[in-house]
Amino acid sequence: MGVVEGNDAMSADVSGKTALITGASNRTGIGCAIARRMAAGGANVVLTDLASGSAVAAGIERGSIEGLQEIAAELADEHGVPTLALPLDVTDDSSVQAAVSAVGERFGRIDALFNNAGTVFGAPSVLHEYDIEAWNKTLDVNLTGMLRVTRAAVPLMQGAPGAIVNTASRAGKKPAATNGAYSVSKAGVIMATKVMAVELAPLGIRVNAICPGLIETDLQKGNVALRAHLWQVSPEEARERLLSTVPMARMGSVDEVAEVCAFLASQASSYITGQALNIGGGIIVEL
Numbered sequence: 001m002g003v004v005e006g007n008d009a010m011s012a013d014v015s016g017k018t019a020l021i022t023g024a025s026n027r028t029g030i031g032c033a034i035a036r037r038m039a040a041g042g043a044n045v046v047l048t049d050l051a052s053g054s055a056v057a058a059g060i061e062r063g064s065i066e067g068l069q070e071i072a073a074e075l076a077d078e079h080g081v082p083t084l085a086l087p088l089d090v091t092d093d094s095s096v097q098a099a100v101s102a103v104g105e106r107f108g109r110i111d112a113l114f115n116n117a118g119t120v121f122g123a124p125s126v127l128h129e130y131d132i133e134a135w136n137k138t139l140d141v142n143l144t145g146m147l148r149v150t151r152a153a154v155p156l157m158q159g160a161p162g163a164i165v166n167t168a169s170r171a172g173k174k175p176a177a178t179n180g181a182y183s184v185s186k187a188g189v190i191m192a193t194k195v196m197a198v199e200l201a202p203l204g205i206r207v208n209a210i211c212p213g214l215i216e217t218d219l220q221k222g223n224v225a226l227r228a229h230l231w232q233v234s235p236e237e238a239r240e241r242l243l244s245t246v247p248m249a250r251m252g253s254v255d256e257v258a259e260v261c262a263f264l265a266s267q268a269s270s271y272i273t274g275q276a277l278n279i280g281g282g283i284i285v286e287l
Helices: 029-040 065-079 093-107 134-156 180-203 218-231 237-243 254-265
Strands: 018-021 044-049 053-058 060-062 081-089 114-115 164-167 206-211 276-279
Touching: 018 029, 018 093, 029 044, 029 065, 029 114, 029 254, 044 065, 044 093, 065 081, 081 093, 081 237, 093 134, 114 134, 114 254, 134 164, 164 180, 164 254, 180 206, 180 276, 206 254, 218 237, 254 276
Parallel strands: 018 044, 018 114, 044 081, 114 164, 164 206, 206 276
Antiparallel strands: 053 060
């Protein structure tokens, strides 16, 4: 599913909004897809990531700041919108504040915040044997990092309708055996979303979460490899086993996730807050 071009064809109007996206340097990832969708809709787009240099973390290649700047430039050229690329380490208060301050100086406010940065350390491991350092790192990025960015961004979101969209996961609703730190961190994101929705409503800020299921990303490739290892089968067979759990019998695309995010950032969802939306082809059907 590709991104639909042109505001008239889009149900979620995000034109003129300023959007800050964390975890946006991976071209195949959800964060970059959100940036593309928001730019295609006419939003000012700020792409951020831990991109001080090319590296690999948790098996996922991390982009460079130059790569992040290239994506930002491409979006600006293609869609004619202002863009900004900034390094942002969600585990470092000073880095978070510097990035948010730069957004304030450039655009004056933030209308939509997408807390998308996430990772996992220490998997596979059963929870009672989980390495504590790996546990702490995972929660620091996925849960506390989301809080750090939100805390810094809220002052720039008050005074007009604003929206925060936190990337959780189906793992936050359904236990992920041998991947407990990730599962617990995403469950925390869901509850934090609900708390913030109640607390920030008087400020005109809505807060929702998305819970992607099996989405075609580099992180999903890692999940398939993990399952292949645990099940002692080939990656191809592991993928088929995973797909057999999805009623729609396919993986979702990052563009499909981004479309939901744009809806949650727009006034089309003006009476929706405190929700954790499943995006998984029916793999999870309860709330």
